[in-house]
Amino acid sequence: MSCYFRHLNEIFAEAGINITHGNKKQIDEAIHQLVGANYKDYPGTWRKIKQEIMGDEKKRQEFIVKLKNVAK
Numbered sequence: 232m233s234c235y236f237r238h239l240n241e242i243f244a245e246a247g248i249n250i251t252h253g254n255k256k257q258i259d260e261a262i263h264q265l266v267g268a269n270y271k272d273y274p275g276t277w278r279k280i281k282q283e284i285m286g287d288e289k290k291r292q293e294f295i296v297k298l299k300n301v302a303k
Contacts, residue, residue: 235277242291246299254302261301265294 236243236250236259243250250258260270266283268276284294 234273235280238277239280242295242298246295246302248298248302258298258302261298265297265301 236255239262248254248258262280263270263272263276266276266279268279284291
C-alpha cells in the first residue's frame with residue numbers, strides 16, 4: 232500500500248501530517264481522490280502526482296492545502 236508515500240515526505244511535512252498506521256489508509260484514499268485516480272491504482276496515482284503536482288509550485292501548494300483539510 233502507498234509505495235509512493237516515501238516520495239511525499241516533504242509534502243506531508245509541509246501539510247503538518249504525521250503518517251501513522253492509524254491514518255495511512257485515510258490519507259492514501261484522500262490522495263487518490265484528490266488526484267482523480269481510482270483507489271489502489273498506485274502507479275497511476277504516482278504518475279498523476281509527478282506530472283500534475285510536483286512540476287508546478289502553484290498546484291503543489293493547492294494540493295498541500297487540500298491534503299491538510301482532508302487530514303483534519
